[in-house]
Amino acid sequence: MLTKPPKRPRIRDAEATQARILAAAKKEFSKNGLGGARVDIIAERAKANKRMIYHYFQSKEDLFQRVLEHAYSDIRTAEQKLDLEQLPPREALERLVRFTWNYYLKNPEFLTLVNSANLHKAKHIKKSEVVRQVSTRFVDMVGKLLDRGVATGEFRSGIDPVQLNITIAAIGYYYFTNRYTGSIVFQRDLMTPEALEERIRFNVDTIMRLVQA
Structure with missing residues (x-):
């Protein structure tokens, strides 16, 4: 009987997602500053959604x-x-x-x-x-x-x-x-x-x- 390969731990998925968000946010903040940066652009570049960003970082200010x-x-x-x-x-x-x-x-x-x-x-x-x-x-x-x-x-x-x-x-x-x-x-x-x-x-x-x- 074939067994399914083990799933990656959720914590590793969370860390990878946060790393992508931070990398995308760094580009956006460095280009447009805090005031001009857009969370939807960060989400798009990070292949995440805005809800996920706010889940991990609470606000744009906290992400900055x-x-x-x-x-x-x-x-x-x-x-x-x-x-x-x-x-x-x-x-x-x-x-x-x-x-x-x-x-x-x-x-x-x-x-x-x-x-x-x-x-x-x-x-x-x-x-x-x-x-x-x-x-x-x-x-x-x-x-x-x-x-x-x-x-x-x-x-x-x-x-x-x-x-x-x-x-x-x-x-x-x-x-x-x-x-x-x-x-x-x-x-x-x-x-x-x-x-x-x-x-x-x-x-x-x-x-x-x-x-x-």
């Missing part, structure tokens, strides 16, 4: 929060995988600067999601334990890197890891979010391979001069 949490978790997880503690301080810092630049270049939706979150004064992540935890780990990682550099005499003491991270993020963030106006104002194409390489070299040099003993 989950997308933001995933976005911050993704970049923070990737940073942890750089294994900076295995490298000499200067090499480790350069790797972090280059990683941040390349992450923004390859993940433009991250920048637009952050822009959208700031338009709403970060209310969707203000109480997020996920964002708090991954951000704390990142600041600790940068702090330990700076401490190692001070111990070897390569970095000056007293550098706040939060301020350093803001600077590393800002010099890449501004470049990419203003690439269209910048190309007109400065009369050069800021997105050619040559321009991008020139800029990341400038960024690395700027950060190294900032921290050097």
Whole structure:
């Protein structure tokens, strides 16, 4: 007697459905922001229905929060995988600067999601334990890197890891979010391979001069 193959556990189906919804929502929110995003488009792209979206995420606002949490978790997880503690301080810092630049270049939706979150004064992540935890780990990682550099005499003491991270993020963030106006104002194409390489070299040099003993 033939037996029917076992059905996949319902929990795996639920996880797969939520993953599809989050992926579709990320595209929609990064393109149109929270206000312009449409749940019916998210449902269509996720091959789900609106009722299912609201079952898992309660509201469009809650879905936006989950997308933001995933976005911050993704970049923070990737940073942890750089294994900076295995490298000499200067090499480790350069790797972090280059990683941040390349992450923004390859993940433009991250920048637009952050822009959208700031338009709403970060209310969707203000109480997020996920964002708090991954951000704390990142600041600790940068702090330990700076401490190692001070111990070897390569970095000056007293550098706040939060301020350093803001600077590393800002010099890449501004470049990419203003690439269209910048190309007109400065009369050069800021997105050619040559321009991008020139800029990341400038960024690395700027950060190294900032921290050097």
